[in-house]
Amino acid sequence: MTSPSRLQRAFARHGVALQRDGAVYHVRRADRQARILLPADLPLEAKAVTQLLDFAGVGWPDRPDPVRCACATPDFHPGSLAPVGSIVATDPDVVIPAAIGTDIYCGMRLITTGLRQDELLAHEPRIVEHLTRRLLVGETDVPVPAIAFRALFERGPQDCLEALAAEGIWASADRDRLHREVAACVGLDGLGGKVEYAPDHLVAGRDRVRAPDLGxxxxxxxxxxxxxxxxxxxxRIAYSAGLRLGDVVVMIHSGSRGVGFHVGRRWMDRARHRWPAGHAHPESGLYALRGDDAAECLEAMGTAARYAWLNRVVIAEWVREALESCVGAGGSRLVVDVPHNFVSAEHGMHLHRKGSTPARAGEWALLPGSMGDASYLVEGLGHPDWLWSCSHGAGRAVRRQVIRREAKDAASSSWRCVTLREERRLQEHPSAYKPIGPVLNCQEEAGLLRAAVKLKPWLTFKA
Known part of the structure; x- marks a missing residue:
């Protein structure tokens, strides 16, 4: 018998048994277990493993095992409650609100510009100035009447688009294109929603609503x-996506903003308050909902998810507005919009994806690297062992508090960041993230995805 490795001994001090089989770690603590896909040259963090096993053990005194499977992809790292890059599958009548948190339906949206970099370089200063005002300063014009928000939350995106007046950003938007683009949003058609779960100020009355975080x-x-x-x-995939070598695209990463916070906090509180009286609360502080509570929670999350969709639509329209104003280009189209922070009903289970992207067979997904590393458009292969998912990017390697002290070379010719706050440039320094290469290759070798298009960063806006 071989002696335990240093890593096994280190995890044993946390009460975790660990075994490695190729690129897969099998971890266990008491009666909880999970598996983690991670290249050998990337670190396995004890806090992230502990968080994953905590979620694998969520239940109630009378029903201790509603979690069927817990696993993680190579961008795996600690989060505030749930580890980022994890997927937890539960019984179909169970939802764990804290597994998603408050940034519900956060995701990536990729649009083409119809232009090449040499066509945009001469216009770069004006594009940067235009988008700085829109994205960073907050000079926005997004009139949305309460009736359109009610349509969004109650009936969905198509009805919301019909209810928008042709003013502000919507005056120049191509409505037919926006309607068509809904079909390229992964998972959007499966969402529920209800007005009663939205913040009151968005749906009351008939007048235009001021939603300062929209866009x-x-x-x-x-x-x-x-x-x-x-x-x-x-x-094949590049052709279907309308992408050619040298084309410029724009990737947008954002979520449900204030609506997600409103919904997430409310349902995490509901789960805690539903804990049966007379029983000690779980040491992990994690709670699940079941039955009617779980069904209502899913509808509330769907309400926030629809707002996340609209938020990314508006940001994309800011980009299109800048291109039209500065270059006169009108050839932009949506490649894919895909979430990575939500719960969905699949295969007779509820899949909780926390910083994990659907990678069902034939579906496209986006894997961003960092401001100094490549991103990828990939095709999912639908691997059941990894709950039909893949990573949502490279994954963070260094905490923001640490990278602020260590990132001394923030000015670099190899990557460019437009921001009004210098600390954002330091916090998001490329060295704070894992290299995308091993993260991508590991998942290709394991059969989770197929890489299709490599995207090189040119200019990044950070709020």
Missing amino acids: TVGSGNHFVEFQTVDAVLDR
Whole structure:
């Protein structure tokens, strides 16, 4: 018998048994277990493993095991409650609100510009100035009547688009294109929603509503990034996506903003209050909902998810407005919009994806790297062992508090960040993230996805 490795001994001190089989870690604590896909040269963090096993053990005194499977992809790292890059599958009548948190339906949206980089370089200063005002300063004009918000939350995106008046950003928007683009949004057609779960100020009355966070990027790792097509790895997918070598695209990473916070906090509180009286609360502080409570929670999350969709639509329209104003281009189209922070009913279970992207067979997904590393358009292969999912990017390697002290070379010719706050440039320094190469290759080798198009960062906006 071989002696335990240093890593096994280290995890044993946390009460975690660990075994490695190729690129897969199997972890266990008491009666809880999970598996993690991670290249050998990337670190396995004890806090993230502990968080994953905590979620694998969520239940009630009379029903201790509603979690059927817990796993993680190579962008795996600690989160505030749930580890980022994890997927937790529960019984179909169970929802764990804290597994998603408050940034419900956060996701990525990729649009083409119809232009090449050499066509945009002469216009770059004006584009930067225009988008700085819209994305960073907050000079926005997004009139949305309460009736359109009610249509969005109650009936869905198509009805919302019909209810928008042709003013502000909507005056120049191509409505037919926006209607068509709904079909390219992964998972959007399966969402429910209800007006009663939305913040009152968005749906009351008949007048225009001021939603100051609509069309905003948000903090943390959210961004708007101009990228160039650096390599075509699958010509079939590239052709279907309308992407050619040298094309400029724009990737948008944002979520449900204030509506997500409103919904997420309310339902995490509901789950805690539903804990049966007379029983000690779980040491992890994690709670689940079941039955009617779980069904209502899903509808509330769907309400926030629809707002996340509209938020990314508005940001994309800011980009299109800038291109039209500065270049006169009108050839932009949506490639894909895909979430990575939501609960969905699949395969007779509820899949909770926390910083994890659907990678069902034939569906497209987006894997961003960092401001200094490539991003990828990929095709999912639908691997059941990894709950039909893949990573939502490279994953953070260094905490923001640490990287602020260590990132001394923030000014770099290899990557460019437009921001009004210098600390954002430091917090999101490329060295804070794992290299995208091993993260991507590991998932290709394991059969989770197929890389299709490599995208090189050109210009990143951070709020």
